Amino acid sequence: MNATLALLDSYFRSRRDFQRLRGSRLKAYQDQRARAVVAHAVARAPFYAQHYRQADLADWRTLPSVDKQLMMANFAAFNTHGIALSEAMEVALSAERCRDFRPTVRGLTVGLSSGTSGHRSLFLADRNEQARWVGVVLARLLPPFRLRGYTVTLFSQSGSNLYEDLRGRWIRFCHHDLATGIDAAVHCLNAEQPDLLCGPPSYLEMLAIRQTAGELRISPRKIVSVAEVLEPQVARALAESFGCPVFQIYQCTEGLIGISCPHGQLHLQEDIMASQFEPLGTTADAPATPVITDLWHRTLPIIRYRLNDVVTLSSEDCTCGSAFQVIENVAGRCDDVCEFLDANGSLKPIFPATLRRLILLADEAISDYEALQQHPSQLHVRVTVADGADPARLAESVENILMAGLREQGVVAPTIEVETGIIGPVEGKRRRIRKVGSTDARSSEIHDAATA
Numbered sequence: 001m002n003a004t005l006a007l008l009d010s011y012f013r014s015r016r017d018f019q020r021l022r023g024s025r026l027k028a029y030q031d032q033r034a035r036a037v038v039a040h041a042v043a044r045a046p047f048y049a050q051h052y053r054q055a056d057l058a059d060w061r062t063l064p065s066v067d068k069q070l071m072m073a074n075f076a077a078f079n080t081h082g083i084a085l086s087e088a089m090e091v092a093l094s095a096e097r098c099r100d101f102r103p104t105v106r107g108l109t110v111g112l113s114s115g116t117s118g119h120r121s122l123f124l125a126d127r128n129e130q131a132r133w134v135g136v137v138l139a140r141l142l143p144p145f146r147l148r149g150y151t152v153t154l155f156s157q158s159g160s161n162l163y164e165d166l167r168g169r170w171i172r173f174c175h176h177d178l179a180t181g182i183d184a185a186v187h188c189l190n191a192e193q194p195d196l197l198c199g200p201p202s203y204l205e206m207l208a209i210r211q212t213a214g215e216l217r218i219s220p221r222k223i224v225s226v227a228e229v230l231e232p233q234v235a236r237a238l239a240e241s242f243g244c245p246v247f248q249i250y251q252c253t254e255g256l257i258g259i260s261c262p263h264g265q266l267h268l269q270e271d272i273m274a275s276q277f278e279p280l281g282t283t284a285d286a287p288a289t290p291v292i293t294d295l296w297h298r299t300l301p302i303i304r305y306r307l308n309d310v311v312t313l314s315s316e317d318c319t320c321g322s323a324f325q326v327i328e329n330v331a332g333r334c335d336d337v338c339e340f341l342d343a344n345g346s347l348k349p350i351f352p353a354t355l356r357r358l359i360l361l362a363d364e365a366i367s368d369y370e371a372l373q374q375h376p377s378q379l380h381v382r383v384t385v386a387d388g389a390d391p392a393r394l395a396e397s398v399e400n401i402l403m404a405g406l407r408e409q410g411v412v413a414p415t416i417e418v419e420t421g422i423i424g425p426v427e428g429k430r431r432r433i434r435k436v437g438s439t440d441a442r443s444s445e446i447h448d449a450a451t452a
C-alpha cells in the first residue's frame, strides 16, 4: 500500500470504527491486530524474541512489559530494521540543529522526543505508519466534509516530511516552529485564518492574549491542544478567548493514545492503541499509569509498553455514542507526583489534580500557578494574580488552603512557601507541577503531535 492509500484507508476506518467497535467486537479486533504485531516483532526484532522466549504469545495481554529504558538500551534489537541507536540519534540530532524536518534513516522517518537531554526517546516510522497517523487524526478532529475544505495551522517543536504531503486542495496545512515569535505568529495567523488551530497550550495561551487584545483576529472552529498537559482552567480560558471549543490530542513519542470527540471528551483510541492500566492507588477512582500496545506500528513495535504518565479514567460512557474509554484527565508524569511525609514518616503521594484544585480554589484572582517540590517536607508555589488583588493576602490564603488540604490527606506539616508574580513565557515544555531530583529515565514525554 502506498502512503496516500494508507492515509485514506486509515481515515475511513477511523470514521467507521469509532462508533462500530465495542464490547466483544472491540476485544476481538484488538486481539487479532495485537497478535499480528507480536508475531512480526518476534520474527524481526531480536529483543522481543528473547524477551518473550518463555511466554504464551497468543495471550498478548499478559506478555512481559517493556519501557523506555529497555527500548533505549536495546534499540537496534528493538526495532525491526536493525537500526542502531547511534545511527538514528545522529540523524535526529543533526536534523534538529539544522531545523531540517525531513530526517530519514534508510528510508524511515526518525524523531526525537523533546525531553531533557539524556532522557530523550527516539521513534522510527515508515511512510505508511505516518500516513495512518494523519488519517486517524483527520478523521477524528476535522469537522464534516465541506467542498472548500479546511485550513489547519499547527505550532510544534518539529516539523515532519509528511506535512509537505498534506498541502492539498481539501486541507491547507500550515506548520510553524514553536520558536516563531508571537508577533510573527499573529501576523501569519491573521493571513492564514485557520479553521483548526493546534499547538501546545502554553503557546496557545500567549496567542489568546493577542486575540483578546484585538491584534489577532481569527475565528477558528476548533482549538486543539497538543504536546502538554491541558489544564481545565486553561481550556476554559482558551475557549473564551477564541469563542470555540477546545479539544486535545494525548500522545507520547511512542504513539497516539487519546483524541477528544465532538462532545469534548478525551477518548482512548482503542482501535489504534490498546491501553491497559496499572492503578497508582487502592481506591476505585485512583489515577493509573497506562501500559500501551500499538496495534499498527511494526517498524518500532510498542507492545505492553509502560508509560510514565498519570491519568484518571472516567467511569461514565460518553454521550457521543462511542464506547471507547473516556479519560477524565491526564495529570502529567509519574515523576511529578509530589510526595509528602505522613505521621509514620512514610511517603504519601499527592496527585497533581489535588494540588491544582487547592491552589486555584484559594482565590479567584489567581490566574496561573506553578509548584515545585525539592524535598518531601517542602513545596514552593508561585501564583500569578490579577491586577488589583492583594498579593500578601493571596499568598497567605494559598498557604492556608494547601496546609488544610494536605493535612486532610494525612500529610504532616510541610513547609509551604508562596510567591506571587507573573509567570512569564516558558522555554520548552510547560510542566506546572514538578518534582525535582526525580529520575525521569522511564518517562514518556507527552509529545508533539508533530512527530508520531
Ligand SMILES: [Zn+2]
Binding pocket: 261, 262, 263, 264, 265, 267, 318, 319, 320, 321, 322
Ligand atoms: Zn465521546
